[in-house]
Structures are given as structure tokens and as C-alpha cells.
Amino acid sequence: MSAPHIVIVGAGHAGGTAAALLRQYGYGGPISLVGEEPIPPYQRPPLSKAWLKGEADAGSLALKPLAFYAENGIDFRPSLRATSLNRGEKTVALSDGSAVSYDTLILATGARAIALPIEGKDLAGILFLRTAADAEALKATVGPGKTLAVVGGGYIGLEVAASGRALGAEVVVLEREARILARVACKALSDFFTGYHEKHGVTFELGCSVVGFEGRDGHVSGVKLADGRVIACDAVVVGVGAHPNDELARDAGLECARGVVVDLDARSVSDPNVFAIGDVAHRPMPIYDRMFRMESVPNALEQAKQAASAVTGRPRPLGECPWQWSDQYDLKLQIAGYAFDVDEILIRGDPATARFAVFHLKGDQVQSVEAINAPPEFMMGKMLILNRKPVNKAKLADTCVSMKEVTA
Template identity: 80%
Template sequence: MSDLNAHVVIIGAGHAGGTLAALLRQYGHTGPISMIGDEPIPPYQRPPLSKAWLKGEADADSLALKPLEFYADENIDFRPNVKAVKLERAARKVKLSDGSELTYDFLVLATGARAIALPIPGADLQGVMFLRTAADAEALKTTVGPGKRLAVVGGGYIGLEVAASGRALGAEVVVLERESRLLARVANEVLSEFFRSYHAKHGVTFELGASVTGFEGEGGKITGVKLADGRVIACDAAVVGVGAHPNDELASESGLETARGVVVDLEARTSDPHVFAIGDVAHRPMPIYGRMFRMESVPNALEQAKQAACAITGRPAPTGEVPWQWSDQYDLKLQIAGYAFDVDEIVVRGDPASGKFAVFHLNGDQVQSVEAINAPPEFMMGRQLIGNRKAVNKAKLADPAVSMKEVTA
């Protein structure tokens, strides 16, 4: 079912939504395209918010996916500062926060995810921040600096990236993590200890096994973070990075199938053939692992934008990709391919002390995931091994003297 003259309405102007709008035109769609965004600026790259933007090395113009005039030139009706408030699928109509409404032939939900707020006292104090948008990054950049103390609540990748940028700006940084180690939900112990040690060398302090019970302040502004043991960690600002929740309410309220995100197929199509969902909000199939999963990454947003664009324009479905993501901290580049599902063994290749190594997660003799620190060959070949499901020789895999091209059994 495709129609190059159909009206496509895209709800969400993030990386997924912006990419889809451009791809539709690239793939020959001639019909009207409307893109609804709740921020005042056009789609932009979000990963640099916790790095380049905080350090003053990037701004809205340099991070924009396309210049603003692109949307007018391509006859894409971009509507900033507007939200979708109700979806009426029977009438194929969506109502917007400015009182207007749009009818559609195809609707694409690219509504992303929002930071999880802590339901604790003081959460509304000035200086309690998140880092999901350009506005968040700008507010944080004007707050941290020499002589300032930044508390980061959550020791995941976003928290560690913020910590690294905070140190680069000259602020004192303390990371507060509820679990007994960093990255407890997303990485193995080898990587957790490596990042803890590396950040400590750069002056970051840690409170592990520390449950945050409240924020304290004076005059409406934060002055400290209160822990369950009664201690108060003094700070000038606190960034909360404890995860994200998919913005799937519009879908669920309209009766679409949801499961920690909007359920879609490999065309990014929902249970309604006229509605798609892409990016952080989508709960999608992962054929490599034989399961469904919601991914928060730029590569996933791009892949699903391609899937939806192909389905809408009648092109053949794109080839499936091995999921991947990255994190930049100081002079470290972490590249991750795949997910550590159904893992029964871990193989470390290289010496973590050297700052160049990789951790392979195996199921039997097949690679499920690889986490590579400053090790591009291990990442690239590891990604291929995940995709082609070739068996590896574990002894060769663990030996850095053996080329990655020679590790297959």
C-alpha cells in the first residue's frame, strides 16, 4: 500500500522524524508532508548535547540535520512549538495543541522518549536538570564551570558523558549511582571498572550504592542532593539521568498496541496499517535475537526512518542492520555493536589498562555483542560477526596478536 501523492503527517521533529521527511522526498514522494515538532528549532543531532554543545563547540545551526530553508524548499510543512494532543484513527485525523488539526493518509509517530523524573522532594528546584533537548544543554552550559559543583544522578552513559563535559568546563563533578557499580544495567563489570577508574583519574568522584531521596535548596534553588543515609552532597546543579520513558501516550490512547513503546513490524508499521512509529518510541523486532526491543540510538532512528520511507513510497524494504551505538568521553570512543542477550561467556581482547580493548559477549561460539574502547577493527569486525552469525575461535578472539579477520573458527 503506497501512494506518492499521499499526505504524510510526522509527529515529532527529532532525528527520526527529520530524517524521514528528507528521505520521503529523496525517494520520490510528491504529496504533502507535515512535520510537527514541540521544540522551536528544526531537527538536530542530539548526541553532541552532552559533549560538544556543553563545551561550546556546537550550536543549533551546526547540529541541524538540514538548514531551516530546506523544509520550505522541499515543500515540507514544518510546524515548530506544537504538540499533537489527540489521534483519531477512524477519521485519520490528529489534533494539535494550537487548536488546529490535520488529516492524513499516513501518520508517523516519531515522538521519542522523555527523561524519567525522580518523584522525590525538591525535584522542582531550580538547578535540577535533565539533558534531552538543546534547551536543556544550553541551561546546563550556563550553570557549570570553574568553581561550580555538579552532581550527576545516575551512572549510565549519559551521566558519564555529562561528567566528562563538566570536568572539561572546570566544574567539580560527583556521580551518584544507586547500584554498586557504574553502567550496571547496560555494561559488564570490566567496562564499569574501566570507566570508573578513567573518570577518577580526571577528577570525578563517585558515590556508589547511593540512593537519592531528595534535593535540598534555598530560595528555590538547589544547594544539595540528599542521600538515603542522611548525607547531603552539596552542589550548584544536578543532572538527573536515570533513564527515559517512551512518549507512547498518543498511541495507547488511540488504541494502538503498545508494550514499553509502540509495537511495530520490520516496516515500522503499527497495528494500524496507516500509522507507523520510528525511533526511541518504537518497540520493534530484532530478528538477530528473535525478540522485540525498544532501542534509543541514532542508528536505530535512521534505520527505522528508512523502513517507513520505503514502505510509504513502495520501495523494497532496506536490508536489516546490526544495531550499534557509541559514547565519547574525554579521549575515549566507545563503540557498541549488538546487545548482550542470552550471553553465557565474555571474552576480553586487549588490556583495559592500555585504554584500547574490546569485550565480546558470546552465546556458545557466536558473538552477540561487542563493546570496543578505542578499537575500531574489533568493533567493525565484531559487528560483521554478529550479523553473519559465524562461529569464532575463542582463543584467537582473546589474542590481540591474531587479526580480527582470522578469529572465525
């Protein structure tokens, strides 16, 4: 009897890591890795930073060299998209008209940028930042004498703004809410980043609604606002969120809740032969006693470990504290946890020094920490969140007290 065939649909950080881990964990059967892009799996966070500034390329960001896949018996199939899933026959139809059979299927289809359904949306120069091709197109567009408009004041938008300024472009950030980062951070952090970007020459238009794009000779030339103004620009990056690519799963009857619903092994709750990992998975978060969909590299790596462990019969990996990061100028923001059910916000340090941390508390427990150039606060914060240890708030607020001494 031939060894079970594992098919991984999606060759991003999650899918590429899962393929490598399966071999690392001793799986000797056939593995197929299907990806839409023409290049092997690579790191995506540097796209908005190092890639735009010319400090990285596809080779330097690759998770593994292309030769790794052939050398390890992984059938890497680039430039292919999965078009349908037949769970009864255990087959996945591909965009070239072929089909691949599986015994175990790992869905790592990620998420896609949300497009604005407005006038002029198809003009050249309106870009997103999800792939290496996106980053290359943007890098070729921005520079001295150019103006970049960024629609959306989230972390990706701010990273693009910082890189745009580093390349010499004028940058204006357009945000619908009254402050940047309104959906993901507290006001103190929003105010800090607004001021820091303004010092570097970024202009903000807050509380504005984008209603269309103007163009010249088929290329975007301006962003139309609801108040009638037009913001002139040479390129636009739209960063207003992402939607999970869960249509394949939905059409196949798998339970989805803005992402494929999975258990602690990253296994679909609808089909024991199907796993979902990374941005497309709606997963349990035991720390917070809820389900949630996360978009981060650490989450992709954790779920790749969960799926590979389950497939190979290894013990389930220990749960981790979710975390993510953002690099802007000389700032490193590290975020641990999520601010669920928070009743108090405590700031440790002075934002004016660009070294401080914002702790989100539920009673005397830390739910989340946002640390700016503050590694000890981030690292200890992760431990406090994961271990659910109570803290002494007075000690936590006092920078003269080490983070090791803040527990109650």
C-alpha cells in the same frame, strides 16, 4: 485526486530523517512535520559533549538547514505538540487547538527523561539532557568553582561528567547500584570507566539512594541521600533512564509494549496507516529473535529508512546490526549488538592501555561487543553479530591474530 498527506509527529532525528528520505525516495505528495521544539531537527548526541563545551550550536547540529523544509515542500510546524489521535477520522489534534488530517501517520515522538518523584524535584537547577534547551541551561550553570551532581551512572551521566570536568566544574556521580553502567555493561567495563573518570577528578558515590533535593532561594543546593548525607552542589543532572512518549498511541488504541509495537517496515501492528520510528518504537530484532525498544541514532535512521521505503514502495532495507557510541574524554566507546543470552565474556586487549574490546558470547557466536578505542574490533564485531558467524575463541583473545582471522 490529491496525493496522500503524510504527517510526521515528532521532529527529532527519526522524524526529520524520515521527512528528508521521503523526498529523496521520490515522494511528491504533501508532508507535514510537527515538532515540539522551536528549532528544526538536530543531532542530539553532541548535547552532552560538544554543545556543553561550546564546540557546537543549533546551527552546526541541524540535520538540514531550516530553508530545506520549505524548499522541499515540507510543512514544518515547530513549537507544537500532538494532543490526541483519532484513527477513525485520521486526524491529529495539536496543542494550538488546530487539527491536521493524514493519510499516513509516522509517529516519531521519542522518549522523555524519567523524573524522580521526590522532595524538591521542582527546584531550579535540576536538569535533564534531552533537548538543546536543556544543554544550554546546563552550560550556563557549570564551570570553574561550581559543583555538578549527576544522578545516574549510565552513559549519558558519564558523558555529562566528562564535559563538566572539561568546563572546570567539580563533578560527583551518584549511582544507586554497586557499580556504574550496571544495567548496560559488564563489570570489566564499569571498572575501567570508573578508574578513568577518577583519574580526571570525578567523584563517585555508589550504592546510594537519592531521596530528595535541598534548595536555597528556589535553586537546588544539595542532594539528599537515604543515609542522611547531603551532597552540596550548584546544579543537578538527572539521568536515570527514559520513558517512550507512547501515550498518544496508547490512547488511540494502538498496541504498545513500552513503545508502539511495529513490524519490520516500522508499521504499527494495529493500523496499516500508522508507522512508529525511533525511541518510541518497540520493534522486531531478527538477530536475537525478539522484540525490543532501542534508544540510539542508528536505530532512528534505520527505522526512518524502513518507513520511507514502505511508504514509497521501495524494497525493504537490509537488516542492520544495532550499534551506538559514547565519547568521554579521549575515549571512544563503540557498542555493537546487545548482550542477550550471554554465557561467556571475553576481553581482547589490555584495559590498562585504554584500547581493548569486550566480547559477549553465546556459545561460539558474538552477541555484543564493547570496543574502547578499537575500531577493527567494533567493525568486525558488527559483521560477526549480523552474519551469525562462529568464532574461534582462542584467536579472538589473541591480539596478534587480526580480527579478519577470528572466525572458526
